[in-house]
Amino acid sequence: MNQDYITSHPWSIIEDGFEVDRVQSSESLFSIGNGAMGQRANFEETYTGPSFQGSYIGGIFYPDKTRVGWWKNGYPEYFAKVLNAPNWIGINVMVNDEMLDLFSCKNVNNFRRELNMKEGWLGRSFEATLQNGIQLKVEVKRFLSLAHEELGVIDYKVTPFNSDAKITFIPYLDSGITNQDTNWDDQFWKTTNKKVNSQQGFIESHTLKTKYHVCTFMKSQLYLNGHKSETVGKPSEKEMEVSISYEEHVAKGNTLSLQKYAGYTTSLNHDKSELINAAKSILEKAIKAGFENLLYTQKEAWSKIWKMSDISIEGDVKAQQGIRFNIFQLNQTYTGTDHRLNIGPKGFTGEKYGGSTYWDTEAYCIPFYMATKDQKVARNLLKYRYNHLDKAIENAEKLGFTGGAALYPMVTMNGEESHNEWEITFEEIHRNGAIAYAIFNYHRYTGDYSYIPEMGLEVLIAIARFWQQRATFSSQKDKYVILGVTGPNEYENNVNNNWYTNYIAKWCIDYAVENLKKVEAEFADDYARIIQKTKLTNTEIDAMKHVADHIYLPYSEEHNIYLQQDGFLDKEMVKVDDLDPKNRPINQHWSWDRILRSPYIKQADTLQGFYFFEHHFNKEQIEKHFDFYEPFTVHESSLSPCVHSIQAALLDRMDQAYAFYLRTSRLDLDDYNKEVKEGCHITSMAGTWMSIVEGFGGMRVKNNQLHFAPKIPKEWTSYSFKVNYRNQILKVEIDHESTKFSLENGGELQIIVDGKSVDVN
Secondary structure: OOOOOEEOOOOEEEEEOOOHHHHHHHHHHOOEEOOOEEEOOOOOOOOOOOOOOOEEEOOOEEEEEOOOOOOOOOOOOEEEEEOOOOEOOOEEEEEOOEEOOOOOOOEEEEEEEEEEOOOOEEEEEEEEEOOOOOEEEEEEEEEEOOOOOOEEEEEEEEEEOOOOEEEEEEEEEEOOOOOOOOOOOOOOEEEEEEEEOOOEEEEEEEEOOOOOEEEEEEEEEEEEOOEEOOOOOEEEEEOOEEEEEEEEEEOOOOOEEEEEEEEEEEOOOOOHHHHHHHHHHHHHHHHHHOHHHHHHHHHHHHHHHHHHHOOEEEOOHHHHHHHHHHHHHHHHHOOOOOOOOOOOOOOOOOOOOOOOEOOHHHHHHHHHHHHHOOHHHHHHHHHHHHHOHHHHHHHHHHOOOOOOOOOOOOOEOOOOOOOOOHHHHOOOOOHHHHHHHHHHHHHHHHOOOOHHHHHHHHHHHHHHHHHHHHOEEEOOOOEEEOOOEOOOOOOOOOEOOOHHHHHHHHHHHHHHHHHHHHHHHHOHHHHHHHHHHHOOOHHHHHHHHHHHHOEOOOEEOOOOEEOOOOOHHHOOOOOHHHOOHHHOOHHHOOOHHHHHHOOOEOOOOHHHHHHHOHHHOOHHHHHHHHHHHHHHEOOOOOOHHHHHHHHHHHOOOHHHHHHHHHHHHOOOOOOOOOOHHHOOOHHHHHHHHHHHHHHHOOOEEEOOEEEEOOOOOOOOOEEEEEEEEOOEEEEEEEEOOOEEEEEOOOOOEEEEEOOEEEEEO
16 A cells, blocks of 8 residues: 555545655546546646646547457457547646746645545645746636536636746647557547637547547636736637636735636537537636636535435544545446446546446446435436447357347447457456346336336346357256356456356346246236347247256365366465465566466455345355455455455454455555556445445345344444435434434335334334
């Protein structure tokens, strides 16, 4: 861990002191977003030191041609890239004609950066001495509006405090942007139009290949000691940049401030011929409202979010800061208002992993959004996959599957597979299971069955068809086997009979057949439509069921456990605790060959199945498998600690559950994996919420009732959370003496607590 410069605070992420070596890590940690767009916490002013500049627009991507040494049939043609979009935050600051640049200043004092999670803004302040001897105090505040999702706002204040100075603000827009992770160093954007005058500027550009059109816009106002300045801006144009220069002589101790209103209009939401007009309309409303009113609206919007989604922890500030950071980032990344969007593993904090959607959404994120928002938000995430069903069928066809079998992509923006690692693209097929499980989980929690006859059953049929075709009958085992896969544990490639994959394949078929019967009995019109569309026959259903009933599940009689895959026990079974700490993390110290031959597990694999299907096993079985597999797990995936925390809590191992919770909640804040500069682990953050609500709170849904088995870490005095269960807001308050349940919107709810029925009203 090397992130100890982050100050513990219940509602803010705070950095005190300026260090060049941690700039890029802070750019990730202090990122902001509003669901439609987001940006890393880059400085507005010029910074010539090491930096990772990044601004991103939801839904806009580039198909970067796949780069591999040996092309394989069925290989994805491109790797989808979340694009680094034109930069609108830039404000060059000149002081007596010298550029303000923290990398080249004589010294920087009293540097403080704050991400205020309660109110939804990023602030920064510092005192700097320039090479010309001028000393300045700078205060900056910016936010991305939740109320106006195409708008961002910056308030940039400069106060010279050792002499008078000529201050020049140069707000600019820059479309000459590239991605750090491009395969071929392509230029992803083409600039087509620039307009600028003394008050406002516009750059129109579009993505190559995908032809998304974007207008990046800005308008600024200048203030001296809080009073609007009459200084007239001087416009300027470059090849891919427009700027406006404001020059003012400022007496010592006086404050010159620039308020910049800017953002993006896109062809996702407007006709491409109307982007500038749409931008002008946004700017007019923003200027009329003013910075303070927009900030007030921002605070109100975040107050509403926190009212439902907050988890309050008393007695442990680091734990409190961790969970709120995770909840904040999740709400910044996805608001649920646009079914075309999804949740990327890095959100708006970086470019790694390229595409927008992994199985993380279904496995980890949907529970959070179901419980903390209106169920329509989670339904939109399911609709996103239904809308991509035809592409999933095409993806399967490219790999040789037929008859409407679907393989959902590992990484996607538009439904096409766009991951360029063979062991992931071809082998990590368990992702199909997570899609089906999310449908089951959504119905189990919300009680809304309507999704299944309307959309979900078609998805389940296509997934079941895939599993039937992917299985191979082994005459030696007299069972169906699934060969050549990668399970959730990506430190094992091309294995046979990964238990999790085989088990979820069996379950997917059984669940599809179960729902076919239910829809036939209760939704006859939908059933007729679906059968006609899918051309499903009873013969095919029987064939699917035969595979599910006879699937092979590897098992060790010696250890009385299911084996992660065939041959797992052939490895040299050295436990993680016996590894030299200098070898950790192993993915940064060992060759891939050595990792593949080791017993070390990147993330919950067999235990992922025991988490999903806990209701299929008894506590003794869960404990036996946890005790066997956890000692070999290195937790080098962000998705791993939360699952283990939940299971440790179930097994009454609260010290272990708390340690895993702290790791998942502070994975980025404490930089456990030494990679936070690349961006934050957004999708795993939902697992942090699960660690508390499902782990410590013990929340489950069984037989259409909420169940709780409350526990509390000894490090905490108390904690509380809310869940929206079938449109009833239940508040849960837990301390060492008791647990209190209350309904916030009236009515009555019967729940089960530690096996006993409790009426809540």
